[in-house]
């Protein structure tokens with residue numbers, strides 16, 4: 581079945597060209613023009629990826645992302661014209677998985693969408709629950725717990741934690757983590773990656789995801 585993409589974008593020219601490009605790559609695409617419709621569609625239908633404009637009429641893209649993040653693990657790529665917003669968008673406050681800055685190229689956008697779908701497939705293909713100390717990670721149910729208490733993670737955070745949990749005590753450099761996150765030797769915006777790590781440490785505990793000064797990070801059993 582074709583991966584399903586929801587585009588929430590009020591500028592018709594952008595929505596149409598993105599939809600056209602994605603359909604040409606074999607995706608099933610729906611578009612909505614405002615925040616309320618984006619929320620309703622994302623909640624009602626099983627989309628694989630949401631491409632979400634930051635500046636939407638009605639409920640803003642940021643607010644849509646924030647709300648969806650509290651209730652679903654749908655991967656969200658923000659479309660933004662404002663680089664100044666990027667930290668917030670991928671940060672704990674909003675929780676998008678990735679973003680592209682307008683004007684973006686279609687090949688760039690398509691490769692981001694494909695990367696996110698690959699990540700999700702890999703997550704879903706993992707059979708067993710990973711345990712490191714009090715931390716448990718279930719790649720099938722896409723859930724994480726610490727001492728049995730659920731921890732809500734974005735797909736990107738889950739992806740990073742998955743790598744760390746498969747190799748407890750191994751120190752990963754920031755670069756290795758970013759390469760894993762983006763599934764390529766091309767490392768995307770470092771700030772986006774750093775924000776994911778900061779959020780992850782905050783969520784699972786800084787004594788668990790330890791900074792090894794000058795080297796990187798490691799997950800330890802506590």
Ligand code: CA
Pocket residue numbers: 589590591633634635636637
């Ligand atoms: Ca807009």
